[in-house]
Amino acid sequence: MTISMNLVSDPQGDHDTSVKARAQAFAREHVAPYAETWERDGIYPKGAIFEASKEFGGFLIPKELGGKGGSVTEFLIMVEEMAKVDIAFTLAFVVHNNVAYIISQSPNASLRDRLLPALIAGERIGAFCLTEPGAGSDAAGITTRADLVDGDWQIFGTKGWITAGGCADDLVVFAKTTDTPGPKSVACFAVDGNGPDIERSDRYELVSGHLPQVCDITFKGVNVAEKDVLFEPGTAFAAAMGCLDAARLGIAAMCNGALTSALETSIEYAGQRKMFGGCTLDNQGIQWTFSEHLTQLEASRSLMFQTAALAEAGKSFTQASAHSKKFANHAAHSGMSWAMRAMGATGTRRTSDLARQFGHAQLLFNTDGTPEIMNIVIGRSLQALCK
Numbered sequence: 001m002t003i004s005m006n007l008v009s010d011p012q013g014d015h016d017t018s019v020k021a022r023a024q025a026f027a028r029e030h031v032a033p034y035a036e037t038w039e040r041d042g043i044y045p046k047g048a049i050f051e052a053s054k055e056f057g058g059f060l061i062p063k064e065l066g067g068k069g070g071s072v073t074e075f076l077i078m079v080e081e082m083a084k085v086d087i088a089f090t091l092a093f094v095v096h097n098n099v100a101y102i103i104s105q106s107p108n109a110s111l112r113d114r115l116l117p118a119l120i121a122g123e124r125i126g127a128f129c130l131t132e133p134g135a136g137s138d139a140a141g142i143t144t145r146a147d148l149v150d151g152d153w154q155i156f157g158t159k160g161w162i163t164a165g166g167c168a169d170d171l172v173v174f175a176k177t178t179d180t181p182g183p184k185s186v187a188c189f190a191v192d193g194n195g196p197d198i199e200r201s202d203r204y205e206l207v208s209g210h211l212p213q214v215c216d217i218t219f220k221g222v223n224v225a226e227k228d229v230l231f232e233p234g235t236a237f238a239a240a241m242g243c244l245d246a247a248r249l250g251i252a253a254m255c256n257g258a259l260t261s262a263l264e265t266s267i268e269y270a271g272q273r274k275m276f277g278g279c280t281l282d283n284q285g286i287q288w289t290f291s292e293h294l295t296q297l298e299a300s301r302s303l304m305f306q307t308a309a310l311a312e313a314g315k316s317f318t319q320a321s322a323h324s325k326k327f328a329n330h331a332a333h334s335g336m337s338w339a340m341r342a343m344g345a346t347g348t349r350r351t352s353d354l355a356r357q358f359g360h361a362q363l364l365f366n367t368d369g370t371p372e373i374m375n376i377v378i379g380r381s382l383q384a385l386c387k
């Protein structure tokens, strides 16, 4: 894979420009040589997550809490560089980081301070347990239940589609505390994943993306101390949704990074592939199609960095991140598909990273909300205009 071609512009503004080179170096050394094996054998690479955490663990968490204190723009640059090499590794690392981030937002300072150091260091792996087999897009429809019994919480229920579900040590679990419908009775708990009464399914067999060990986790009356509540009922759902705004930008960065490297690989190949007395790239139709996808990529990255600027200015970026995630999902899907086609049959071979990455990119439509749910988020502002 070529990662030296300069197809896209760097984001403007004040940020640590060393992040890009450091993330590139990390991905080249710790991810690129192993990504295909991790995918083929379904290995969650704890060692590489630990290495990544040394430089990038707790990236957005303030330094006072042990994080790196990075900006949203820098975070997106890091994610793009990792995703150029492997979306699945990047997804695993980013979800783990997001778990630390939501814990850092908890008002329960003693629980936060107990959990954060090992998560930020990558010594323990975190998982975010919201989705259930019966409730995905409609997250407020979860049925996992937490009840206070003799002073401790007891949790019953099954979570589905949990990234790192097969190996996570610290589980951030959302559960309802009463029968009241909707999000108001949802609370958020810190559960020790290595404790009793927890059952994990085999990892799902997916179109691609076996590294993150996505699976079900069943809680069979798991005991949680009353004090181990991260977010009380009434605040947990809003905390989850707040973290999703940043998480959606992270998904956009994965799409944009993967699309960049797919186009680079494909353009390099098309410039060398001999045909009809020239090369593939001599055909104007091929040049124009690449041009269209490069325009989509530039637009997608502009939207993403513009949204990051809103977040850094302390403004609401819920709608902007929904636009960004949706746009990036579509741009990556069609652009990566084209990148494979422009390489002819070679693009479909497993020896090219494109095949693996294209499979991973399908998963990004669903993570942190589908494009249809992004339309619901964006459409809410239109509803306000109804007379």
Ligand SMILES: Cc1cc2nc3c(=O)[nH]c(=O)nc-3n(C[C@H](O)[C@H](O)[C@H](O)COP(=O)(O)OP(=O)(O)OC[C@H]3O[C@@H](n4cnc5c(N)ncnc54)[C@H](O)[C@@H]3O)c2cc1C
Pocket (backbone or CB within 6 Å): 095, 127, 128, 129, 130, 131, 132, 135, 136, 137, 138, 160, 161, 162, 163, 164, 209, 214, 363, 364, 366, 367, 368, 369, 370, 371, 372, 373, 376
């Ligand atoms: C690789 C991967 C990792 C994941 N990791 C995690 C994780 O770590 N933690 C976690 O909690 N979850 C995780 N998820 C779950 C993810 O958040 C859900 O898949 C997502 O929210 C969609 O839910 P669903 O799959 O149940 O689809 P459904 O909700 O069943 O939706 C089915 C279809 O209906 C559409 N739809 C739904 N509602 C509407 C509507 N109102 N109007 C129009 N269309 C609609 C959807 O867009 C979709 O196309 C992960 C998913 C994947 C694929």
